Amino acid sequence: VFPPELRYAFAKLFNKIFHWFSSYYYFDITEIDGVNTNELYNAVQLYLSSTVSITGTRLSLTRALNSSAITFGLSNNDCMVDNFNGVTVLWEHVVTQRQNQTFSWRPLPEEKRGFTLRIKKKDKLLILNNYLDYIMEKANEIRRKNQDRLLYTNSRGGSLDSRGHPWESVPFKHPSTFETLAMDPKTKREIMDDLMDFANGQNFYQKTGRAWKRGYLLYGPPGTGKSSMIAAMANYLGYDIYDLELTEVHTNSELRKLLMKTSSKSIIVIEDIDCSINLTNRKNNGGGGNAGRNYYESGEIRGGVGGSGEEGGGGNSITLSGLLNFTDGLWSCCGSERIFVFTTNHIEKLDPALLRSGRMDMHIFMSHCSFPALKILLRNYLGYDEGDLDEEITREFEEVLEKAAMTPADVSEVLIKNRRDKGNAVMELLEALKARAERRKKKESNGGGELEEEEDVEEEEEQEKRALESPKDEGSCDLVQDSCKKGDEEDDQKQDDDIIEK
Ligand SMILES: Nc1ncnc2c1ncn2[C@@H]1O[C@H](COP(=O)(O)OP(=O)(O)OP(=O)(O)O)[C@@H](O)[C@H]1O
Ligand SMILES: [Mg+2]
Structure with a gap:
């Protein structure tokens, strides 16, 4: 109606x-x-x-x-x-x-x-x-x-995928956490707090006019947990990891493009920075900061030419200045909330420019296994809690650890091998530590000039690492070196020797 x-x-x-x-x-x-x-x-x-x-x-x-x-x-x-x-x-x-359904283009x-x-x-x-x-x-x-974290790599060289992306990714499931990482608890706490401050620091970085990024340099002998630490950082913050293979990057502009394609909330890692690229010949030019940059710039130009010429070798012409710009320059801020982590076995081989304050905010030394670190490993591998160890054995461990200078990787190895029999595992470990300490003592008393055995082992490990690296790597060193030839004949000879060693 x-x-x-x-x-x-x-x-x-x-x-x-x-x-x-x-x-x-x-x-x-x-x-x-x-x-x-x-x-x-x-x-x-x-x-x-x-x-x-x-x-x-x-x-x-x-x-x-x-x-x-x-x-x-x-x-x-x-x-x-x-x-x-x-x-x-x-x-x-x-x-x-x-x-x-009304009409819609989607x-x-x-x-x-x-x-x-x-x-x-x-x-x-x-x-x-x-x-x-x-x-x-x-x-x-x-x-x-x-979301599970992603691990990105640039191992395809400069080529792009169908979406124009230079990075390839796989799900990242490394189980390492700060809980399982064996190191001095105080340092560990400092690092964790630093990371948390960083992740929550948007306002702070805004207020102080700083780019929202942070750099960590992890250094120490092989097997002390540098790579494990990176995984723990990623798991702690929930960040993705970009594992940058410098030997696959050919020019500074390629490096910059890679950086631009990284997302925020990520950790950009360059492992073994001293092996990836020849960054150590700064002394050749004998100059300060600016001169250093010019020198490396010139390296880039020559390297570039060399790359297309006979010496080819992959045409890698990454320079220190390119790398510094990558971490430090204007381009490094094209995203935000990024962490740069470099690792090296030999901090003394790195160019001072890389170590200068402000570049890498925190230098973290990953040391041989200390007693607090050992306690964490015993807990992880054998389920030992504080107080489970005999007082006598605890004292022996404390005494011998310092002298043995064993890496956490070596200690874990002994523990894994004997993990079915806890008592035996502890005794084996103590034996191994004592034997190691004894050997070191003998070597020392034979005159410190000789290489110590562990150092021998470390050296071997490093050589293996280098041998595993692609031949392109050697090419890259060649190219950077090429730029030094004209500088100083003696150094040139020394570098040749280096390469033969490798
Ligand atoms: N501090 C540590 N805490 C717990 N596990 C460790 C630690 N250090 C080493 N390990 C064990 O030893 C193995 C090797 O460690 P990792 O790869 O992290 O060493 P690295 O310092 O990165 O060595 P490299 O210099 O050769 O790259 C790992 O699988 C890990 O389980
Ligand atoms: Mg490593």
């Missing part, structure tokens, strides 16, 4: 009156906003999956691609209650069937989904100003934690 217009007007009026008297506001957060995906929808979904206690009767479970965690969320048309700063809000997940899903947030009118300001931001932040955090 009523015409439709009148019915519509009544409904509208009724609605208005209802809202007038209702003490609630309702906010709709739809999955798709026009043609764009609504980021807030995804964030709310993630947020609800983690914070709200499981009270709903029906929850949906999801597991994202590459993720190791399962998250739960609200099922269709279910409600959940959340509390924020003492304010209670109600979330409803609304799903409706989409009617007759097919829309059949269902229309959204969240409806119901809040008390008096809480409007708090919710709009803080709660939604809080949800976005929380969601980012959850996303980072859920």
